[in-house]
Amino acid sequence: MTEMKPPPLPPGAxxxxxxxxxxxxxxxxxxxxxxxxxxLSWRRLPGRLGALLVLPFLxxxxxQSPQTWATRHDVLNQVSPPQLNRFFKRLQDAKAPxxxxxxxxxxxxxxxxYATAVNELREAQFEGNMxxxxxxxxxASAGCSERILNRAGKVLDDTxxxxxxxxxxxxxxxxxxxINSSQSAWGRTAPFYHWLVDVYFxxxxxxxxxxxxxxLMRDELQADTLGFLVTRPASRAxxxxxxxLSQLAWLQILLLTETLLLFSIGAWxxxxxxxxxLPLFVAVQLLAVPAWSALGTFLGQMTNRYMAIGxxxxxxxxxxxxRIPTNINVLSIMRHLKTLLSHNGALQAIYDWPIDSxxxxxxxxAIAPIFFLGVAAALFSFMEYLPASEMQK
Amino acid sequence: MSAIIQAxxxxxxxxxxMGLNNVSFEVEPGLTGLVGPNGAGKSTLIQIVTGQLxxxxxELTVFGLRPWNNPALLRRIGYCPEGEAVPKELxxxxxxxxxxxxxxxxxxVGRARCEMILDKVKLxxxxxxxxxxxxxxxxxxxVKLAQGLxxxxxxxxxxxxxxxxxxxGRQEMAQTLKGLAAGGVHILISSHILAELEALCKNILVxxxxxxxxxxxxxxxxxxxxxxxxxLAVQCDDPEKLARHLFEAGVLLGFDLDGGDGLxxxxxxxxxxxxxxxxxxxxxxxxxVQAIRSQSRSLKNIYDKMTTT
Numbered sequence: 001m002t003e004m005k006p007p008p009l010p011p012g013a014x015x016x017x018x019x020x021x022x023x024x025x026x027x028x029x030x031x032x033x034x035x036x037x038x039x040l041s042w043r044r045l046p047g048r049l050g051a052l053l054v055l056p057f058l059x060x061x062x063x064q065s066p067q068t069w070a071t072r073h074d075v076l077n078q079v080s081p082p083q084l085n086r087f088f089k090r091l092q093d094a095k096a097p098x099x100x101x102x103x104x105x106x107x108x109x110x111x112x113x114y115a116t117a118v119n120e121l122r123e124a125q126f127e128g129n130m131x132x133x134x135x136x137x138x139x140a141s142a143g144c145s146e147r148i149l150n151r152a153g154k155v156l157d158d159t160x161x162x163x164x165x166x167x168x169x170x171x172x173x174x175x176x177x178x179i180n181s182s183q184s185a186w187g188r189t190a191p192f193y194h195w196l197v198d199v200y201f202x203x204x205x206x207x208x209x210x211x212x213x214x215x216l217m218r219d220e221l222q223a224d225t226l227g228f229l230v231t232r233p234a235s236r237a238x239x240x241x242x243x244x245l246s247q248l249a250w251l252q253i254l255l256l257t258e259t260l261l262l263f264s265i266g267a268w269x270x271x272x273x274x275x276x277x278l279p280l281f282v283a284v285q286l287l288a289v290p291a292w293s294a295l296g297t298f299l300g301q302m303t304n305r306y307m308a309i310g311x312x313x314x315x316x317x318x319x320x321x322x323r324i325p326t327n328i329n330v331l332s333i334m335r336h337l338k339t340l341l342s343h344n345g346a347l348q349a350i351y352d353w354p355i356d357s358x359x360x361x362x363x364x365x366a367i368a369p370i371f372f373l374g375v376a377a378a379l380f381s382f383m384e385y386l387p388a389s390e391m392q393k
Numbered sequence: 394m395s396a397i398i399q400a401x402x403x404x405x406x407x408x409x410x411m412g413l414n415n416v417s418f419e420v421e422p423g424l425t426g427l428v429g430p431n432g433a434g435k436s437t438l439i440q441i442v443t444g445q446l447x448x449x450x451x452e453l454t455v456f457g458l459r460p461w462n463n464p465a466l467l468r469r470i471g472y473c474p475e476g477e478a479v480p481k482e483l484x485x486x487x488x489x490x491x492x493x494x495x496x497x498x499x500x501x502v503g504r505a506r507c508e509m510i511l512d513k514v515k516l517x518x519x520x521x522x523x524x525x526x527x528x529x530x531x532x533x534x535x536v537k538l539a540q541g542l543x544x545x546x547x548x549x550x551x552x553x554x555x556x557x558x559x560x561x562g563r564q565e566m567a568q569t570l571k572g573l574a575a576g577g578v579h580i581l582i583s584s585h586i587l588a589e590l591e592a593l594c595k596n597i598l599v600x601x602x603x604x605x606x607x608x609x610x611x612x613x614x615x616x617x618x619x620x621x622x623x624x625l626a627v628q629c630d631d632p633e634k635l636a637r638h639l640f641e642a643g644v645l646l647g648f649d650l651d652g653g654d655g656l657x658x659x660x661x662x663x664x665x666x667x668x669x670x671x672x673x674x675x676x677x678x679x680x681x682v683q684a685i686r687s688q689s690r691s692l693k694n695i696y697d698k699m700t701t702t
Contacts, residue, residue, distance in 0.1 A: 020468055020544050022497030030494025037491070038482040041524070224478035228540060231443045232495045233468035242495075381462055384446055386407070 022233045028242045035246040052254070055200060056261040062191045063269045066125040084110070087167050096159040105155040106164075109148060117144035125188070128272045130349055137179045145172045192271050193350055196262055196281075197341070202334060205255060205285070209292030210310040212251050214300030216243045221304075221385055237377040240297070244373055248293050255289055256282065273346040284340045287365040291333050294372035301379040333368060336361035397422055397548060397579050398442060403451035405437050405603075412437035414603035415451065420581060421609075424574045426590035427583035429600035435583045436475060438600065439552050442581065443472045455548065468497070471546030473537045475553045475583075481526030485511060485536045488525065489543060496544040503543075510539040515565055530557025538566070542573075549573065551582040555589060567593050623664035628684040632657035638678040644670065655683070 039048075084107065091098050098106075120140035127133035149168060153161050217240070220226040229239055259282060266274045299306035299313070322332025329335050339361040342353040396419035405412040413434045429435050440446040441453050444460035444467055452459070458466040480488055486507055493503030511521065514535040520528070525536060534557055541549055551570075555563050567589060574580055584590050590597065597614055599606040607614040629635050636648045636657055644667050649658040661667040675682060 020497040022464060022468070022495070026494045026497055026499075030491040030496075033487065033494065034480070034483065034491035037484075037487045038480055041482045044482070223480070224474070224476055225480055227440075227443070227445055227472060227474045228492065229495070230445055231467055231470065231472040232492065233464045233497060233544065234495060235464050236462050238464075239495075386446075 020233065024238060024242070027232075027234050027238055028245055031239075031242040032246040032249065035243075035250055039250060048254075052258055052261065055195065055204065055258065056265050059192060059195045059262060059265045060269075062195070063265070063271070064188055065268075066122070066188065066270050087164070091160055091163055094159070094163060096157070096163065098156075098160060102155055102160075106152060109151045109155065113144050113148045113151070116147075117141065120144075126270075130272070130346070134179070138176065141172065141175045141179060145175075189271050189346075189350075192266050192269065193347070196266070197347065197351070200258070200262060201281075201285070201288075201337070201341075205288060206292045206314070206333075207307075207310075208255065209251055209289055210296035210299065211307060213244060213247050213293040213296035214306035214310065216240070216247055216297055216300055217380065217385060218300050218304050218306070226385060236381045240301075240377045240380045241373065244293065244297050244376075248290055251293060252286065252289055255285060259285060273344075277344050277346060280341065280344050284337055287340070287362065288333070288337050291365050291368040291372075294369035294376070295333070298372040298376040298379075301376045301383070330360075330364060333365065336364045340365075396420055398453065398455050398581070399457075400453045401451055403441070403453050404449050405434075405441060405446065406449045411603045413441075413448075416600075416603070416605045417451075418598060418605045418608045420598065421596055422579050423596060424570065424580045424582065424594045425596040425598060426594035427581060427598050427600065428587060428590065429583075432602070433600040434603040435600055436552060437603075439472075439550055439581070439583060443467075443470055443550050468544065469547045471541035471544065471549045473534075473541040473549070473551045473554055475556070477530055477533050477557070479525045479528070479533050479536060482524060484522060484524055485516065485539070486521055488536070489540055492540050493543050498544065506543060507539075510542050511536075513542070514539045514569060531559060531562045534558055534562075534566070538569070546578065548579045548581065551580065553584055554582060555584050563589060623661045623667065623687065625659050625661070626684075626686045627657045627659065627682060628655055629657060630655060630681045630683075635675075635678050635680040635682075638680070639674060642670070642674055642677075644674070 088098050088103065117140050120143070121137055124133055124136035124140060127136055145168060149165065152164050152168075156164055217226060220229060229243075230236060232239070234242075263274055263278050263281075295313070296306065296310065299309050303309055318332050318334045322329050322335040338351070338353040339356045340358055342348045342351070342355050343358060347353075348355070398418075398420035400416055400418050403413055403416050416434075427435050427438065437446065441448055442455055442460060444463060447461045454460075455466060456469060460466055460470070483491075486504075489507040489510070490503055493507060494500075498506060512518075516532060516535045516539065520532060525533065528536070534554060538551070538554060541551070549570075554570075555566060558566055570580055570582070570593060582590065582594065591611065594611075596608070596610050598608040599614065627635065632650050632655055636645075636650065636659070639645050639659060640648070644661055644663075646660040648660070650656075651658060
């Protein structure tokens with residue numbers, strides 16, 4: 001019987017001198033381990049999941065499926081029995097009283113034609129192309145009105161029919177207005193795109209990135225743990241870069257999860273053209289997160305009030321300078337994101353953003369993180385950051 | 394061997410507040426204690442030594458190099474900060490492994506080294522699986538010491554490492570530090586538990602109000618103090634007789650008889666001449682002495698003397 005030898009211990013396990021060679025990949029690996037291990041604990045998991053689910057929940061309760069939408073916005077349900085009774089009274093006042101048989105026939109005509117039109121309109125709701133959908137709904141409305149008038153002409157006398165044409169014309173106009181207002185710009189999809197683009201992509205995502213990366217070193221300072229990192233054999237610039245990259249990876253994972261949750265809710269609610277939007281949206285998000293995160297890192301190195309300064313930056317640069325119709329608006333990150341998103345037909349139809357060169361915007365979004373991170377690394381290399389305990393003295 | 398830390402006209406301000414005021418000193422190899430009251434500048438000095446702060450003026454070098462943003466030097470320095478701050482959500486192995494990667498240790502070496510170091514600082518193995526937020530002060534101190542030792546530094550800088558440790562823990566920590574020093578690691582340690590520094594450190598550096606009051610070996614520092622009134626406790630068979638004899642010889646400033654237990658407390662002004670005459674005086678008195686102990690040359694008394702004059 002051969003004796004099994006234990007595996008040899010790696011160098012350093014017994015305390016003998018080991019060769020230390022700090023390099024960038026090793027530092028990145030170490031900081032990434034510290035980042036995800038501290039973020040993904042069982043204690044923090046419920047909070048994280050809750051935060052991720054808040055927005056999808058809001059989207060869920062404020063958007064409607066095509067069926068619900070069609071029921072609630074059924075344009076042909078506008079002619080109700082009380083309205084018909086008022087019309088019959090007007091005929092009587094005009095000395096052209098309507099007989100009970102005529103009443104029954106007219107009510108039957110309206111009921112049958114409305115039922116036909118409702119089906120046509122529901123089918124039209126599933127049309128993906130917004131222009132075609134609108135066209136089909138208008139055609140359904142016009143056809144319904146035409147059929148009603150044709151059949152009513154055979155039931156009513158000339159005086160009654162003349163009054164009925166006016167009654168029907170008023171309702172037809174009301175139906176068309178409703179179709180136009182509800183379908184041309186936003187319609188059923190409005191709340192979803194409002195949450196996805198205006199709230200999530202242009203508010204929550206930038207704020208999450210600025211908060212997450214502004215706190216890179218500030219949270220370490222607050223917790224008095226920065227000393228453990230800056231006394232490691234790594235330059236301060238390298239330390240900041242690996243902290244940024246680790247936090248960036250974490251943010252990308254969180255925000256991609258959030259995006260997929262939102263698109264899942266959209267798909268469940270049968271929002272049109274989501275399949276075409278998803279790849280573009282994710283690609284633009286992958287560019288947006290490094291830019292906003294680098295901005296947050298830079299602001300975090302400048303001041304401990306990085307969120308307040310970030311909001312001021314947003315108001316001045318993104319909301320102000322970014323909207324000036326001259327070349328100076330290239331300074332705005334949002335402007336480049338809009339340029340890229342405008343290549344999706346559905347978003348372009350809704351927002352009508354100016355379409356500029358996509359390659360220029362991609363270049364600008366690639367340069368922004370390098371610029372902000374470079375300045376942040378320079379600041380961290382030359383500036384001192386006093387621990388919280390020291391600042392209290 | 395030349396000094397490991399050299400400061401030349403080193404000053405550090407925090408706005409209008411002075412942290413260190415134009416100090417010059419050298420720290421010799423081995424174990425050195427950093428002594429001073431709160432606000433003396435100990436933490437400021439430690440943070441400059443470990444490259445966390447820059448001098449406002451003057452210069453400080455460690456192994457001949459400036460510490461600020463100097464990875465080559467930081468590779469040779471380990472640091473254990475004051476306070477209880479450790480990442481609360483992490484387990485010690487995860488934290489140490491992350492820091493090991495950051496220090497340049499390969500994966501397998503880092504893991505083995507982390508385990509070895511945690512054993513070395515005597516963190517119980519059943520605590521390795523807990524998050525550090527659940528740790529006692531003493532356990533946090535041990536993990537903090539472990540992270541400072543990860544990359545086998547030549548100089549270990551410890552800011553109040555005994556805080557939170559029970560007497561047994563302090564004893565173990567002292568043994569660990571002595572073992573490291575015996576293995577060739579230079580240690581700079583600040584502590585307000587002066588008795589332990591006295592037993593541990595050959596050299597001391599006394600700071601107060603941002604100034605260096607004394608530096609060097611404990612013996613040299615004691616020798617630097619002028620007009621030192623020595624206090625001795627003498628255990629003998631006839632304290633009254635001995636006190637009378639010493640008084641008549643004119644060497645005493647004062648004395649106290651301590652009840653009936655044969656203990657005599659005496660104060661002498663010129664310690665050097667007293668010790669020269671001490672054996673003769675004892676023979677002349679014909680008193681039998683069982684024990685004699687200096688009460689005024691403890692580090693605490695030296696420190697009190699220096700910081701109050």
